Amino acid sequence: AQTVTQSQPEMSVQEAETVTLSCTYDTSESNYYLFWYKQPPSRQMILVIRQEAYKQQNATENRFSVNFQKAAKSFSLKISDSQLGDTAMYFCAFPRWDTDKLIFGTGTRLQVFP
Amino acid sequence: GAGVSQTPSNKVTEKGKYVELRCDPISGHTALYWYRQSLGQGPEFLIYFQGTGAADDSGLPNDRFFAVRPEGSVSTLKIQRTERGDSAVYLCASSPRLGGANVLTFGAGSRLTVL
DSSP: OOEEEOOOSEEEEETTOOEEEOOEEEOSOSSOEEEEEEEOTTOOOEEEEEEETTOOSOOEETTEEEEEETTTTEEEEEEOSOOGGGOEEEEEEEEOTTTOOEEEOOOEEEEEEO | OOSOEEEOSEEEEOTTOOEEEEEEOOTTOOEEEEEEEOTTSOOEEEEEEETTEEEEOTTOOSTTEEEEOTTSSOEEEEEOSOOGGGOEEEEEEEESSOOTTOOOEEOOOEEEEEO
């Protein structure tokens, strides 16, 4: 079975600081994609970053970067220079390659304090 | 449209009633997904469509749940004989095509409360 685990229900960080959100997953596939989505109070899920498993280079999108450890099946999200607008739920997700189902973790609630 | 639109935004109903939730995907997106998000949980897959046909409906919890997409655009999620346990946010998403690499664009969801 393919699963996604986010072990940090809540995290907090001060504005301008750096925070890392953890995600581990389990799959028998060799090629797949991994995603981080953000869900603000407005409820609309927004893509933060995407990683291709066959690429060794970690993906980066402005202040957001990932630490992808394929052997350890770990996919953490680093947010640099945290902003108040980063306050949201963050979900790690990956699709089953054969069915296109996107499997989500239980999420991490991030609070950014001024 | 510019984004994925879901209506109603909020729906309160009584146990046993029938409800319909509507999703209007991004124009041209052939793949459409429904997810259910219970309080404090991540979204759980319900069903997805490729065009008009349901490609995978294995996430529908029971036969009270049904979804259609008759013209390959707008989709309706239908829930019969609602139960309190059906209370959740129902999220719709679309993408240009099926495939694990695709980024899903989500709507803001429909919050269903069953009293």
